[in-house]
Amino acid sequence: MSKNSTKRVRITDTTLRDAHQSLWATRMRTDDILAIADKIDNAGYYSLECWGGATFDVCMRFLRENPWERLRRIKEVCKKTPLQMLLRGQNVLGYKHYPDDIVDRFVALACENGMDIFRVFDALNDPRNLETAIRSVKKYGGHAQGTISYTTSPVHTVSAYVKLANELYSMGVDSLCIKDMAGILTPGAARELVHALVKSLPDLPVQIHSHMTSGMAAAMYLAAVEEGAGCVDTAISTMSSFSSQPPCESMVSILESEGYDTGLDRKLLGEINEYFKGVKAKRQPASSNKVEAVDAGVLVHAIPGGMISNLRSQLAQQGALDRLPEVLEELPKTRADMGYPPLVTPTSQIVGVQSVLNVLGGKRYGMVTDETRHYAAGYYGRTPAPMDKKLQKKLIGDLKPITCRPADLLKPGLAAAAKEIPSKFIKSEEDILSYCMFPEVALGYFKWRAQPDDAKDPIPADLEMQKNGETTSAAPALSEEDAKFIQIGKAFAALMASCGGKFDASALAVPAAPATPEGTKAAEPAKPAAEPKGTAVEAPLNGTFYRSSGPGKPELAADGAEVKAGAPCCIVEAMKLFNPIKATASGKITFLVKHGEQVVKGQKLAVIA
Numbered sequence: 001m002s003k004n005s006t007k008r009v010r011i012t013d014t015t016l017r018d019a020h021q022s023l024w025a026t027r028m029r030t031d032d033i034l035a036i037a038d039k040i041d042n043a044g045y046y047s048l049e050c051w052g053g054a055t056f057d058v059c060m061r062f063l064r065e066n067p068w069e070r071l072r073r074i075k076e077v078c079k080k081t082p083l084q085m086l087l088r089g090q091n092v093l094g095y096k097h098y099p100d101d102i103v104d105r106f107v108a109l110a111c112e113n114g115m116d117i118f119r120v121f122d123a124l125n126d127p128r129n130l131e132t133a134i135r136s137v138k139k140y141g142g143h144a145q146g147t148i149s150y151t152t153s154p155v156h157t158v159s160a161y162v163k164l165a166n167e168l169y170s171m172g173v174d175s176l177c178i179k180d181m182a183g184i185l186t187p188g189a190a191r192e193l194v195h196a197l198v199k200s201l202p203d204l205p206v207q208i209h210s211h212m213t214s215g216m217a218a219a220m221y222l223a224a225v226e227e228g229a230g231c232v233d234t235a236i237s238t239m240s241s242f243s244s245q246p247p248c249e250s251m252v253s254i255l256e257s258e259g260y261d262t263g264l265d266r267k268l269l270g271e272i273n274e275y276f277k278g279v280k281a282k283r284q285p286a287s288s289n290k291v292e293a294v295d296a297g298v299l300v301h302a303i304p305g306g307m308i309s310n311l312r313s314q315l316a317q318q319g320a321l322d323r324l325p326e327v328l329e330e331l332p333k334t335r336a337d338m339g340y341p342p343l344v345t346p347t348s349q350i351v352g353v354q355s356v357l358n359v360l361g362g363k364r365y366g367m368v369t370d371e372t373r374h375y376a377a378g379y380y381g382r383t384p385a386p387m388d389k390k391l392q393k394k395l396i397g398d399l400k401p402i403t404c405r406p407a408d409l410l411k412p413g414l415a416a417a418a419k420e421i422p423s424k425f426i427k428s429e430e431d432i433l434s435y436c437m438f439p440e441v442a443l444g445y446f447k448w449r450a451q452p453d454d455a456k457d458p459i460p461a462d463l464e465m466q467k468n469g470e471t472t473s474a475a476p477a478l479s480e481e482d483a484k485f486i487q488i489g490k491a492f493a494a495l496m497a498s499c500g501g502k503f504d505a506s507a508l509a510v511p512a513a514p515a516t517p518e519g520t521k522a523a524e525p526a527k528p529a530a531e532p533k534g535t536a537v538e539a540p541l542n543g544t545f546y547r548s549s550g551p552g553k554p555e556l557a558a559d560g561a562e563v564k565a566g567a568p569c570c571i572v573e574a575m576k577l578f579n580p581i582k583a584t585a586s587g588k589i590t591f592l593v594k595h596g597e598q599v600v601k602g603q604k605l606a607v608i609a
């Protein structure tokens, strides 16, 4: 028998948040949850993770649900088990730093609506980005869990993590989470890290969060528990593995075999799992079946799988998919230049897009995104390792570098946000916070909600609802993926600027023309009666043709104007990525397609004579 025969280990269930976010594009609905909530509440979990950025966004955007209502209804049923959420520190649930008043009010209302445990993290592990959120959680009586966003680099040593944990401890956190979002934490490294944390801070409970992406998480959990971690995150088996958490039932058996008691009711776990088999049949998007069981590549290059698929689609849009190996080689170098940020939203997008530009541009940092500039100037927080001063200066350009807490530069924002929403749409203060997090999405939801029931567009029950939602929704929809593509679009704003074109990157947030649903084939264009002669300007890819770079922007070249070879004369947009198209010759340009028209690769857009 093991010496640990009386030791208790607790388990947090991620089925209602991370699991369906990782496996099903976050498509679980409130009714799916409520039908099983009572059994989950009685199973003996430490906590139920049920809220986070993507769940909040998808609730309003695609499911036409109020995320606050979801929280309240879960709380009505789950009275025994604490509810838990993932909070991006000063970013709350969004992609930017919010002023302190918004962070504080969001946390206050989350507590009021039933949230108990707040796992607060920052992509850069900058404690200054966590302090307001942690203070507010404590103020409103919640459990503040500080977080280490785990990554590997020469500066991410055990002692650096212990130092961070001590800073979080002195800020008053109730527990600590090691958040291994990429699934790269090995059992050996976990053993060493947890041992050092428990030794340094014996009063601070340690919880581990990981993903099965690389296949190591269950073995790593056991190693961490043996060193004193008191809680691990799992998902019910049907909702586990692949890019989700390790399976709960298997973890219970692994831990029991080593003499640990999880306190979970196996009979209930079985019933919960049976239930989710049925939900899976209804809610799993067809595309999610393509996920590989284990991404062994993560073990070699430590680049999260989701990031590689983003790089692949960016390169595919450029007709440069063959350069993926170069980008994968460039990415760790760019990350090192930028001070080794952990690769998680938003740093994964900043580093990813910059790496693509470093390869496609032919010259490293010849093109620099706005995000990279702001990152280098300190607007996201302190970089884990200091950046090379010369490179930093080059990247920042005319931006003023800062060393203060980024949110110190922000004025209170709640009152101003409230004024931006038509008052007929505001039903509660929670609505204002929803708007602060996802403005366009929230407005789209409010408009939908305000209609009489028989006028509301039905919520598609089928698996293709994302596409339908995107094309029928009145409000421009921005999913987490869309937001990433906007970052990419902004990268091309920088490209435009570098080649002399005027470009308003903010225009990308609201597409000038309806976005093309992914995978939709552009119709074969009607041929003009008589095509003028001259040098052709062809579309480099399938997409939407634009004469200007955004709503209200002047045309890049007027029809019939003289253009210079190499100057951008129009744009082809695909998947929200704006590609400036250069004039192929000098002379008079005649356009053959209309602004906003769909074009196919190789199609003549204009002739220059």
Ligand code: CO
Binding pocket: 018, 181, 209, 210, 211
């Ligand atoms: Co996760």
